[in-house]
Amino acid sequence: xxxxxxxxxxxxxxxxxxxxxxxxxxxxxxxxxxxxxxxxxxxxxxxxxxxxxxxxxxxxxxxxxxxxxxxxxxxxxxxxxxxxxxxxxxxxxxxxxxxxxxxxxxxxxxxxxxxxxxxxxxxxxxxxxxxxxxxxxxxxxxxxxxxxxxxxxxxxxxxxxxxxxxxxxxxxxxxxxxxxxxxxxxxxxxxxxxxxxxxxxxxxxxxxxxxxxxxxxxxxxxxxxxxxxxxxxxxxxxxxxxxxxxxxxxxxxxxxxxxxx
Amino acid sequence: xxxxxxxxxxxxxxxxxxxxxxxxxxxxxxxxxxxxxxxxxxxxxxxxxxxxxxxxxxxxxxxxxxxxxxxxxxxxxxxxxxxxxxxxxxxxxxxxxxxxxxxxxxxxxxxxxxxxxxxxxxxxxxxxxxxxxxxxxxxxxxxxxxxxxxxxxxxxxxxxxxxxxxxxxxxxxxxxxxxxxxxxxxxxxxxxxxxxxxxxxxxxxxxxxxxxxxxxxxxxxxxxxxxxxxxxxxxxxxxxxxxxxxxxxxxxxxxxxxxxxxxxxxxxxxxxxxxxxxxxxxxxxxxxxxxxxxxxxxxxxxxxxxxxxxxxxxxxxxxxxxxxxxxxxxxxxxxxxxxxxxxxxxxxxxxxxxxxxxxxxxxxxxxxxxxxxxxxxxxxxxxxxxxxxxxxxxxxxxx
Numbered sequence: 112x113x114x115x116x117x118x119x120x121x122x123x124x125x126x127x128x129x130x131x132x133x134x135x136x137x138x139x140x141x142x143x144x145x146x147x148x149x150x151x152x153x154x155x156x157x158x159x160x161x162x163x164x165x166x167x168x169x170x171x172x173x174x175x176x177x178x179x180x181x182x183x184x185x186x187x188x189x190x191x192x193x194x195x196x197x198x199x200x201x202x203x204x205x206x207x208x209x210x211x212x213x214x215x216x217x218x219x220x221x222x223x224x225x226x227x228x229x230x231x232x233x234x235x236x237x238x239x240x241x242x243x244x245x246x247x248x249x250x251x252x253x254x255x256x257x258x259x260x261x262x263x264x265x266x267x268x269x270x271x272x273x274x275x276x277x278x279x280x281x282x283x284x285x286x287x288x289x290x291x292x293x294x295x296x297x298x299x300x301x302x303x304x305x306x307x308x309x310x311x312x313x314x315x316x317x318x319x320x321x322x323x324x325x326x327x328x329x330x331x332x333x334x335x336x337x338x339x340x341x342x343x344x345x346x347x348x349x350x351x352x353x354x355x356x357x358x359x360x361x362x363x364x365x366x367x368x369x370x371x372x
Numbered sequence: 373x374x375x376x377x378x379x380x381x382x383x384x385x386x387x388x389x390x391x392x393x394x395x396x397x398x399x400x401x402x403x404x405x406x407x408x409x410x411x412x413x414x415x416x417x418x419x420x421x422x423x424x425x426x427x428x429x430x431x432x433x434x435x436x437x438x439x440x441x442x443x444x445x446x447x448x449x450x451x452x453x454x455x456x457x458x459x460x461x462x463x464x465x466x467x468x469x470x471x472x473x474x475x476x477x478x479x480x481x482x483x484x485x486x487x488x489x490x491x492x493x494x495x496x497x498x499x500x501x502x503x504x505x506x507x508x509x510x511x512x513x514x515x516x517x518x519x520x521x522x523x524x525x526x527x528x529x530x531x532x533x534x535x536x537x538x539x540x541x542x543x544x545x546x547x548x549x550x551x552x553x554x555x556x557x558x559x560x561x562x563x564x565x566x567x568x569x570x571x572x573x574x575x576x577x578x579x580x581x582x583x584x585x586x587x588x589x590x591x592x593x594x595x596x597x598x599x600x601x602x603x604x605x606x607x608x609x610x611x612x613x614x615x616x617x618x619x620x621x622x623x624x625x626x627x628x629x630x631x632x633x634x635x636x637x638x639x640x641x642x643x644x645x646x647x648x649x650x651x652x653x654x655x656x657x658x659x660x661x662x663x664x665x666x667x668x669x670x671x672x673x674x675x676x677x678x679x680x681x682x683x684x685x686x687x688x689x690x691x692x693x694x695x696x697x698x699x700x701x702x703x704x705x706x707x708x709x710x711x712x713x714x715x716x717x718x719x720x721x722x723x724x725x726x727x728x729x730x731x732x733x734x735x736x737x738x739x740x741x742x743x744x745x746x747x748x749x750x751x752x753x754x755x756x757x758x759x760x761x762x763x764x765x766x767x768x769x770x771x
Contacts, residue, residue: 173557215661215671217675218659241664264401269406270405
C-alpha cells in the first residue's frame with residue numbers, strides 16, 4: 112500500500128531515533144482540555160501523540176487510564192465531540208495524531224464514517240488494541256486504506272517470530288512493541304526478560320520502525336527503550352502528571368523534559 | 373442481518389469462531405498467544421480418550437451426574453402442560469457451572485498451567501472453579517464485583533474455605549462485567565502459567581464453543597431421559613435462563629438442529645425492560661463487541677457499555693454469548709424478558725409446589741412458563757440451573 116501523504120510515514124522518513132509519543136485521554140481532566148493538552152505537547156516538542164478515545168471497559172488498561180477514561184466519559188466525551196474538538200486542529204498542530212481506543216465505540220460510530228472523520232480533521236492513524244490484526248485484514252483494511260488512515264498493531268513478548276513477520280509485512284507506519292505481558296501502568300523498570308525481547312525483535316530487522324510502550328515512565332526507561340527501538344510511548348505517567356500538576360504549558364513542558372532531556 | 377433459518381449447519385461455530393455474525397476473538401495482542409494456544413489445542417484435548425475417561429468419571433463420581441429429569445406434577449397442573457425439571461441444582465456445588473469447570477481444569481492441566489483465574493457473578497462459577505482447583509491442587513484467584521461480594525456472601529465464604537483468593541472488582545458497576553474485565557487484565561499480566569476459566573459461553577473464540585461443549589451434557593442426558601419417560605427424545609420446548617447463557621447453551625445444544633424443539637431463553641428484565649434498571653440484553657441491546665466477542669450488547673448510542681441491573685447476580689450482565697445472539701438474530705431462539713417480581717414469584721411458587729428452592733437466575737426461566745402459550749399436550753423441559761440457598765437473604769426480604 113502506498114499512501115500519498117501521511118504525517119506518520121513522513122515523520123519516520125525524517126527521523127528515526129529517540130522519538131517520543133505521549134498518550135492522553137480526550138476530554139480529560141476537563142472536557143475542553145483536549146486541545147490544550149495537544150497544544151502543550153506540540154510546544155513541548157514531542158514527536159507525535161496518541162489521543163485516547165475513552166471507553167467504559169478498557170481491558171488492556173490499568174487503573175490510571177481506566178480512571179481517566181471514566182472521568183472523560185462523565186465529562187461527556189464521545190467520538191462526535193472529539194472530532195468537533197479536533198475540527199480545525201491542523202491550523203496549529205503539525206505533528207502526527209493517532210487516536211487510541213477500543214473497537215466498540217468505533218463500530219457504533221460506523222467504521223467508514225470514523226475513517227472519513229479522521230481524514231477530515233487530520234488524524235493520521237489509529238491504535239485499537241482489541242481489533243486483532245487478522246480481523247482487521249479480513250474486514251476493515253480496505254476502508255482504512257481508502258481514507259489513508261494507518262492502523263498500528265501491537266506485538267508483545269509472547270508474539271511468535273512468524274506472527275511478528277506477518278504483522279510487519281502487512282502494516283504500515285510503525286509497530287507498537289508492548290514491553291511486557293501487562294496492562295498499562297503496571298510495569299516498573301525494565302527487566303532482563305524485557306531486554307532479551309527487545310534484542311530479539313531488534314535482530315529481526317523489521318521493515319517498519321518500532322516504538323516501545325508500557326512501562327516507560329522516566330528518562331532511564333525512555334533511554335533504554337531508545338537503545339533497542341526508534342522511540343517510546345508514555346501514557347500512564349503523563350495521565351498521573353496531568354492529575355497532579357495540571358494542563359498548563361509549563362507543566363506539560365516539565366513532564367516532557369523529565370522523559371526526554 | 374440474517375433472518376432466515378438454516379438449521380442443519382448454522383449453529384456450529386466456524387473456524388474463525390463465528391456463529392452467523394457473532395463471535396470471533398476481539399482481543400489485545402497480549403492475549404493472542406494464550407487464546408491461540410487454547411484454540412489450537414482444545415478440540416484435540418477434548419477428543420483424547422484419556423481426557424474423555426477422566427471427564428466422564430468426574431462427572432459421574434464427583435459431580436453426581438446424570439442429574440435427574442424430574443416430572444413436576446403440581447407445577448404441570450398449574451401451568452397446564454407437562455413440565456420436566458432438569459435438576460442441575462443437584463450437581464455438586466449446586467449448579468450447572470461445575471460441568472464447565474471440570475472440563476476446563478482438565479484442559480488447563482494438559483496445557484501445563486499452574487494457576488487458574490476466573491470471574492464470578494452470583495458466585496456459583498467462582499465456587500465451581502475454587503472446587504476443581506482444590507480437587508486438582510491448583511492455585512485459584514477469583515474476581516468478583518464488590519456489589520456481588522455483598523449480596524452473595526455465602527458463596528464468597530465457600531470460595532475462601534476452598535482455598536481460593538477472592539479479589540474484589542471495584543471498577544464500573546462492580547458486578548459481573550467488571551469482574552470479567554479484571555480477570556482478563558489478570559490474564560494479560562500472567563500469560564504463560566495461568567489459564568482463565570471463563571464461566572459462561574462468552575469471551576473470545578474458542579471459549580463460547582468450549583464451554584458449550586462441556587455444558588452439552590445437560591441436553592445429552594435430557595434426550596435419553598425423556599426417551600425413557602415420554603417415549604420421545606425431543607420435547608416441544610426447552611426453557612432456560614440466559615445471563616451469558618451457559619446453562620441455556622448446554623440445555624439447547626443437542627436440540628439446536630431439531631427445529632421442532634422450540635428454544636426459550638429467559639432474560640432478566642430487572643425492574644422492567646423500559647425502566648432503565650434491566651439486563652434484558654436482546655430487548656435493549658445492539659450488535660457490539662464485549663469481552664472478546666461480537667455479540668448483542670446493552671450500550672449507549674456512543675458504544676459505551678451500559679450498566680445492567682437484575683435482582684439476580686448471575687444474570688446481571690450487559691451481553692449474551694455469541695451463540696445466543698445468533699439464536700436471537702436467526703429467530704431460532706425465542707427470548708422473554710422476566711422482571712425481578714416475576715422471578716421472585718416463580719421462585720416462591722416452585723418452593724411451595726415442588727419443594728425445590730431455585731436460584732434466582734433459574735426462577736427467571738420458571739417465570740417464562742407463565743408467558744408461553746402452552747397446551748395440555750406440550751412437553752416442556754426447564755433447565756433448573758441452580759439451587760437457591762445462596763439467594764436466601766434476597767428471598768427472605770419478600771417472605
